Amino acid sequence: MTDNLQLNAEGKLKHFLTIEGLSKSLLTEILDTAESFAGMSEHQVKKVPLLRGKTIVNLFFENSTRTRTTFELAATRLSADVINMNIATSATSKGESLLDTIRNLESMFVDMFVVRHALSGAAHFIAQQTAPHISVINAGDGQHAHPTQAMLDMFTIRQIKPDFSSLRVAIIGDILHSRVARSEIQALNTLGAAEVRVIAPKTLLPAHVESLGVTVSHNLTEGLKDIDVVMMLRLQKERMTSALLPSESEYFKCFGLTEEKLKIAKPDAIVMHPGPINRGVEIDSKVADGPQSVILKQVSNGIAVRMAVMAMAMQKQGVTA
């Protein structure tokens, strides 16, 4: 089951909804394009006129600070006009349907939707329903996908460890509810990582998780052996109340990343986290702020990667990145 909805007839990116179905060369093109934008942030003039005159709507049906801000900055640096819609507190709470919201915004001649939604498949649905000239970028849908997060993580990894084929990556924590994990796994496998390992208790792993192309461990101490990249996931507080875990402290004891446990991984291993961090729940502050952590690098790379994806998705409208 491949997903061609996001590619146009020439195989170019039209929407960016999921990593699934995208080729290694296309993912590499995203990373290369991001590379060309990455230096820009340090310039005095941080803007290029690529998307001048284009209107981008940040359509956030779920709250987000980091993702929305970096999308907004990315769009601004491409000289697009940006509208932020916080739908969590807007039209749909008055009973307007997802489709009506989209139709109304379409009538305002927008060129791109950046969508975050609490339900899996929402970005696909919008891409299917929206006018053909509009591009849709998935900024996270339910438990399905968060492809720009995955790409900014790939970008961060590549800066430090350029050869994916030799990499062993561990993803630790709530895989079950994580759209980030699903997109990371697909991206790493497409880029040819040597191994993707998920480490979590059974309650936080989806059924047939190995079918995603991962090896599985329920033990952090064993699972961290030979690992080059340690990806921590955020643990939501509600996992405790829904009987998935007994307590934060027991979780930290078993799966929390401490300096001591990090020593089991390769000495030059890097530590990543998509944020926001729960200090003392999934990660110890000493590790989060330590020398092996690239967490803040991930955040700044988010801008370049999102610029790249936006510019590439607008290519069909004559934009060349």
Place this chain on the structure above:
Amino acid sequence: MMLRIDQGRIIDPANNIDRIGSVYIADGKIVSVTDEPVGFKPDTVIDAENQIVCPGFIDLSTRLRDMGHSRKATFKSEVLAAAAAGITTLCLQPDTVPVIDTPAVVELIKELAEKADYPQIYAVGGLTQKLDGAELSSMLSLKQAGCIAVGNANQPVKNLLILRRAMEYAASHDLLLMFRPNDFWLSNNGCAHEGAVATRYGLPSTPEAAETIALAQCLELAELTGCRVHFGQLSCKRSVIKIHQAKKYGLKVSADVAIHQLHLTENDMTPFDSAYHVLPPLRTEADKQYLRKGLAGSTLNSICSDHQPHDLDAKLGAFPETEPGMSSLETLLPLMLKLVTQHAITLEQGIACLSANPARVLRLNSGALTPGFSADVCIFDPEREWQVNSENWKSQGVNTPFWGQTLKGRVTHTLQAGRIIHRL
């Protein structure tokens, strides 16, 4: 009023008939099969050459919407679809708006059925008031008003003690319980099968155990209470095994499967296409194959449509928020015939699963071409191809994943109590 159906291939599983011949009908009843009664002078003759003549189909699980849901479908629209599908008797699940939990609602349904010119609609009464799963409905009054069985549709019964008492009470009045096994907690608001596909797409999912555990509990209570139980819309291998064991053990239970479960699996779902959103969810290839085996070996004795027409809005949205269910009356026969061409079951078995067997479940004197029975007859051309499109489709709900496909097998005539209610 006399009617003769000429020279069709008559397949009547209940009477072990499979031969070319004529069916004779007078005053709404079957008079004779093959042998011409003395002095029979038909007012109407239907030429059924190269066609199959069989008992009209009996659907054990249907939603016609109407009343509070008439934007989705109405009795008028759906009985046309049923007639075009060769279906002559329908069982209406109790989760209508309002719920079928009082004799007044049963009367209202009868009235709507009369108005739609399709009287053979049987209401399944609510097992509990408002289907709340907590307080018993007035089952005897519902039975006296005409309910053919009781059930709680897709709503959970609060606990096993209430289910036990409801079953005891139903058994006291010799009422059949129609039960769709699903543990509310284990199903965890899932919209897809807990398997590789739901994992890949991050969809909230339901394991088979949600069905098999509820099934096992109800089987135990069937033994404890002596209640007759028919299990509806089973979806997985382990359910078939459990029914097989229970029957072998001697429990008086029966079970059906929805037609789409015999053809579609989780792998057929195109990403986030709400047409594939059904409950129980589409499961694995192994489950599908075992359900087919269950039919072939008579562990499952009936196929139902599980018809659930929806308006367009109900299916427009992110997959988990769309409403589950397919519009499936009109694809019932062609999909049953596909099972035959794929050698999963014989044609005789397929017809029995749609007529004689559901009639036995409901203890109806129909589902067979027995002289004296109501003349409910379906005549179909097994070779005739047709496309699922707006020109050929009668149901108001177009929510079918088979839309646009060409299917084989088309009903040419449907007779309900001797009256032609559909002619192609």
